[in-house]
Structures are given as structure tokens and as C-alpha cells.
Amino acid sequence: MPEAVLADLARPIWTSLTTRHAALAEGGPSALRYRPETSLFAATPDDEPEQLSALAALAAPGEEMLVLREAEAPLPADLTLLSGASVVQMLAEDAVPIVEDARIERLGAMDAAEMLALAEATKPGPFTLRSQDLGPFWGIRSEGRLVAMAGTRMAIPGATELSGLCTRPDMQGRGLGQLMLRFVAGRISSRGERVFLHVFASNTRAIALYETLGFRRTRQFEVLRLRRE
Known part of the structure; x- marks a missing residue:
């Protein structure tokens, strides 16, 4: 298994949106999401506060997003956690x-x-x-x-x-x-x-x-x- 694949799998949504699914992406270098009618998944390149703020800015008030994360990170005040579940890759x-x-x-x-x-x-x-x-x-x-x-x-x-x-x-x-x-x-x-x-x-x-x-x-x-x- 190429090491690059294993590294990309650490942030699979971000990698998808910046490579093979780039045509389906909305956002910029700090945060991306799929078009909402296609998928609710969104991602950032890491969990720095400014990138999580950019993630929040992708959505209009009332819109929902799904994100994957391995480690906890404080959410911006304008993002409310509705639910969470553990998934195994x-x-x-x-x-x-x-x-x-x-x-x-x-x-x-x-x-x-x-x-x-x-x-x-x-x-x-x-x-x-x-x-x-x-x-x-x-x-x-x-x-x-x-x-x-x-x-x-x-x-x-x-x-x-x-x-x-x-x-x-x-x-x-x-x-x-x-x-x-x-x-x-x-x-x-x-x-x-x-x-x-x-x-x-x-x-x-x-x-x-x-x-x-x-x-x-x-x-x-x-x-x-x-x-x-």
C-alpha cells in the first residue's frame, strides 16, 4: 500500500474534494464542502480555529454539514453539534x-x-x-x-x-x-x-x-x- 494513500485516508473528505471530486466542491483553501444537494460532507485541511471558522462560513444559517474528525477540536460559536457517532475506516x-x-x-x-x-x-x-x-x-x-x-x-x-x-x-x-x-x-x-x-x-x-x-x-x-x- 503506497504511504500516500494511507496519508490521504486520514482526511478522506478533504482529499476527495481537492482531487477527484474537485468539480463537486464549494469553498476555498481553508474549507470545502460538496454541493448540499449531492452530499452534506464538508472538510478542512486540519482543525485550526481559522479553518473551522471558514467551514462555518460555507453554510447559510440553518444549513447542516457532516464532518469526520479523529481528535476533538473546539467548534466555532456559530456551529451547533446536533449529533455524533463513531465510525471505523x-x-x-x-x-x-x-x-x-x-x-x-x-x-x-x-x-x-x-x-x-x-x-x-x-x-x-x-x-x-x-x-x-x-x-x-x-x-x-x-x-x-x-x-x-x-x-x-x-x-x-x-x-x-x-x-x-x-x-x-x-x-x-x-x-x-x-x-x-x-x-x-x-x-x-x-x-x-x-x-x-x-x-x-x-x-x-x-x-x-x-x-x-x-x-x-x-x-x-x-x-x-x-x-x-
Whole structure:
């Protein structure tokens, strides 16, 4: 694993917004965010007070943002912490083989509302109607319903994040989630890139599964939902 990839993964949102997702970024050298309709993620190059103030200035009063951080840092007075949760970052140690399955289809703009409904029902993490702006998604349908999906999100030089992995509760236990993970990870690996992901630290079952599939923990973040006052 190139050391540069590991270093970039310490601030994956910032690296994405300054490299492969620069066209989706708003802000300046001290703070950047995705366009709000695409994603609520925002970041700074470090946690210096002036950069956190620039982060707050990106949002209009009442707007929300999501940030990742490893260490605590005082927030500006005009940013209110609404909630926080621990997430584990994991990285595939090796390339993931390509997997094919005739049930898997590429999802598109016409599927956005159904994708959002599935994400809201299963809570894999932040998701919007425009999440496909960040990268492609694939899914499986059963009796006309979207029952499982996964796609890509953050993109840094040499690595892409697997994200949005979820399965309808009544279809769990059939291996669909693992299939979707292998399918998307295989496509990332086929481009010569490393695969990484983020999972809530409380989801110990998923973490154990990812470890059996060759992912290792790299670091732990707090994901904070902030509101500009």
C-alpha cells in the first residue's frame, strides 16, 4: 500500500474534494464542502480555529454539514453539534476479484427515489437523491422492488470508497449484502485502485464480516452533524 494513500485516508473528505471530486466542491483553501444537494460532507485541511471558522462560513444559517474528525477540536460559536457517532475506516488489504451475477443491474437517475427510500429504511449512512453524482451504484431487484444496493462515494488518488451498502430487512440473510460488496469492490479493484469503506463502530457484525473478506481497520473517526446558526 503506497504511504500516500494511507496519508490521504486520514482526511478522506478533504482529499476527495481537492482531487477527484474537485468539480463537486464549494469553498476555498481553508474549507470545502460538496454541493448540499449531492452530499452534506464538508472538510478542512486540519482543525485550526481559522479553518473551522471558514467551514462555518460555507453554510447559510440553518444549513447542516457532516464532518469526520479523529481528535476533538473546539467548534466555532456559530456551529451547533446536533449529533455524533463513531465510525471505523477499513481498507481492503488486497485486490478483490471480479464477481458477476445476472441479477445485478446498474442504477440510474430514474432509480434515485427508490434508492433513497431503501437507504432511509436501512440507514447505511448519509444518502441523498443526488448520491449518484459521487459515483456509480448497482442494485438487485426482487418482484420489481429494489432490495439491495451498493456503490461508490469518496474518491482519492489510488483508492475509492465503497458506500451505500444495504439490503431490505425482509431480504437479509440471503447473502445479497455480501454479493453487492464483492461486486462493487471487484470493480474498484479492476481499475487498479484500493477499496476502503466506513462503517458505524456499533455495527460489530458488519465489521466482523468485512474482516473475513480481507478488510483491516485503519482508523476511527467521529462523524459529526453540525448546523450553522
